Amino acid sequence: MSKDRSDIDYSSLPDAQGRFGQYGGKFVSETLMAALAELEELYSRLSADPAFQRELDEDLAHYVGRPSPLYEAKRWSDQIGGARIFLKREDLNHTGAHKVNNTVGQALLAKYMGKPRVIAETGAGQHGVASATIAARLGLECQVYMGEEDIKRQALNVYRMRLLGADVIPVTSGSKTLKDAMNEAMRDWVTNVDSTYYIIGTAAGPHPYPKLVRDFQSIIGREARAQSLAQTGKLPDALVACVGGGSNAIGLFHPFLEDESVAMYGVEAGGLGVATGEHAAPLTMGTPGVLHGNRTYLMQDEDGQILHTHSISAGLDYPGVGPEHSWLKDIGRVDYVDADDAEALRAFHTLTEVEGIMPALESSHALAYAEKLAASMDKDQMIIVNLSGRGDKDIHTVAQLDGIEI
Amino acid sequence: MSRIADRFKQLKEQGRKALIPYFVAGDPCADIAVPLMHGLVEAGADIIEVGVAFSDPMAEGPVIQLAHERALANGISLRKTLEVVRQFRENDQDTPVLLMGYANPVEHMGYDVFADAAASAGVDALLTVDIPPEEVDAVNVELNRVGIDNIFLIAPNTPENRIDTIVEQASGFIYYVSLKGVTGAGNLDTEEVSRRAQLIRSHTNLPLAVGFGIKDADSAKAVAVVADGVVVGSALVNVMAAAIESGGSPEAAIVAAKSLLGDIRAGIDSLS
Structure with a gap:
């Protein structure tokens, strides 16, 4: 580990301009600037308010079901024959993924702001479901933007959202996936900014979203750190999490950033292989640019147009990434790697068969890399993998890929 | 004096209002x-406001989104858009040209490279929808170096204490967005526009143009009463697209655009 990071105060970022080094910021049209300022002011007040924290903690304990277990996958670890692998079971949260940690927090902000309506973008549908869920509970009107392509691959989640009373609006522009859903949600927000709170699902977008989403998701890493110490008496040697926009990864990583002995791996979607261009790995293959309100690594062509992406998992199918990840890459604190579609699919089957846990295809990317990493490590070493969601939503996709009709 | 300042000065002397059509290069x-x-x-x-096509035009309504998609499908790029301006300048040295687009293509080219290329092509101003004053320093250093104006948006919900922040960074003119929403929306409130125009004028002497939601002679005339200029975008893009879709030639699309713009010109001029 390099020593030159010893004076970094990770909790001081983003700075007042919403920057992590050169990344982040507020690149939005003027109509949204007042709304972002209002959100920033409210969040900075509430995050220091014990009453707000208490309300959030209550929701996380009794509605979400936290803390989520840190489970040692002994049989799988034995098969691999390397490091011990522990799974942070975010799949056991209410609604089946880490997304709800953030929607519970942001919905509370909407409530404190007195906004009667929430909107969200969604890729795999997990964030849409988590938003629709909390909107149902708080009696808020909810509209979820979802790319037409994703609606096809995630029919189950679309129906779940509708059952929860949300309006799922198909997005037909551009590539008809997550990035276009985010464009459409931004357009809605610009139009209805007085009545509407925009629940961004990942640690990206304009400041203060990357910060507040990270803060809400950091419960994952805080619990994992305490559980690791309690269950094994030490910190893990490595953390592994999948990275689309990067909210589950930053949630796991952030509370460990100062622990230089803990290596970190963010696993991007390698798609058909990063060399083919058919992937969603901006940190591995992209360059910095500006999209969706922040400066960050992007997949873009030589003219600065955003490239289309491919991943087996709708939740990772995004050409950008949260700005804090871009900064963590540049300073070398986190290694960003990739796992391709085939590796993720294999890991999906392996975990299901060996541990009786069916992971989301997004999380399967992290599992695929963890398997390789564990094999290269010693038996007295330990890895925590963020099992960010459960795989029920992906059964149709998996069956189709395996050539099975159900 | 820049071409834009010059043009507004002439118009003021003539008691006329600026008509600013928008289209996307390549569409x-x-x-x-x-x-x-x-x-x-x-x-x-x-x-003339020339839209620079972008894959993710977040501030645009459906009409202009489609224009961006068509333009990209027709092979346009920022470099080719600059080439369009250069060719236009061969036969017109007087009409100011404003580029309107999004941050990423400009950032990807490099602000310094863009500034030199735009100045030599004959571009007079740049409006990047998603670069607010808080993020503009690096851009403005380069635009100022080559004498290109930076046009900023002011929105209906921009707090009064922000207006000074914006006008400090702005040059050429101020672009007031007449409604909360995307381009081409239909809920123009001219009384509100009038109130906001007065407020903005109390903070700056820059000319004030109004856009978003102006679609015909009547709406243009109503806005021109309180503004120094009106921007017409979606309506123009729409008539050209319709001409092509109904099997018309490019010439037919130009005829349709001229016809709409002529009507709007007459509407605005009937004020003076």
């Missing part, structure tokens, strides 16, 4: 841009 078909721009000038355009 509705390839190679239409240069003759279209000359046609727009003939039909009464005072300043």
Whole structure:
């Protein structure tokens, strides 16, 4: 580990301009600037308010079901024959993924702001479901933007959202996936900014979203750190999490950033292989640019147009990434790697068969890399993998890929 | 004095308001841009706003989103858009040209490279929808170096204490967005526009143009009462796209654009 990071105060970022080094910021049209300022002011007040924290903690304990277990996958670890692998079971949260940690927090902000309506973008549908869920509970009107392509691959989640009373609006522009859903949600927000709170699902977008989403998701890493110490008496040697926009990864990583002995791996979607261009790995293959309100690594062509992406998992199918990840890459604190579609699919089957846990295809990317990493490590070493969601939503996709009709 | 400042000064002396048409370079078909721009000038355009196509035009309504998609499908790029301006300048040295687009293509080219290329092509101003004053320093250093104006948006919900922050960074003119929403929306409130125009004028002497939601002679006339200029975008993009979709030639699209713009010109001029 390099020593030159010893004076970094990770909790001081983003700075007042919403920057992590050169990344982040507020690149939005003027109509949204007042709304972002209002959100920033409210969040900075509430995050220091014990009453707000208490309300959030209550929701996380009794509605979400936290803390989520840190489970040692002994049989799988034995098969691999390397490091011990522990799974942070975010799949056991209410609604089946880490997304709800953030929607519970942001919905509370909407409530404190007195906004009667929430909107969200969604890729795999997990964030849409988590938003629709909390909107149902708080009696808020909810509209979820979802790319037409994703609606096809995630029919189950679309129906779940509708059952929860949300309006799922198909997005037909551009590539008809997550990035276009985010464009459409931004357009809605610009139009209805007085009545509407925009629940961004990942640690990206304009400041203060990357910060507040990270803060809400950091419960994952805080619990994992305490559980690791309690269950094994030490910190893990490595953390592994999948990275689309990067909210589950930053949630796991952030509370460990100062622990230089803990290596970190963010696993991007390698798609058909990063060399083919058919992937969603901006940190591995992209360059910095500006999209969706922040400066960050992007997949873009030589003219600065955003490239289309491919991943087996709708939740990772995004050409950008949260700005804090871009900064963590540049300073070398986190290694960003990739796992391709085939590796993720294999890991999906392996975990299901060996541990009786069916992971989301997004999380399967992290599992695929963890398997390789564990094999290269010693038996007295330990890895925590963020099992960010459960795989029920992906059964149709998996069956189709395996050539099975159900 | 820049071409834009010059143009507003002339218009003021004549007691007229600026008519600012918008289209996306590369739309509705390839190679239409240069003759279209000359046609727009003939039909009464005072300043031309050239949209720079982007894959993710977040501030646009459906009409202009489609224009961006068509333009990209026709092979347009920022470099080719600058080439359009250069060719237009071969036969028109007077009409100011404003580029309107999004941060990423400009950032990807490099602000310094863009500034040199734009200045040498004959571009007079840049409006990047998603670069607010808080993020503009690096851009403005380069634009100032080559004498290109930076146009900023002011929105209906911009707090009064922000207006000073914006006008400090702005030059050329101020672009007031007449509604909360995307381009081409239909809920123009002229009384509100009038109130906001007065407020903005109390903070700056820069000319004030109003856009978003102006679609015909009547709406343009109503806005021109309180503004120094009106921007017409979606309506123009729409008539050109319709001409092509109904099987018309590029020339037919230009004729349709000139006809709409001529009507709007007459509406605005009936004020004076």
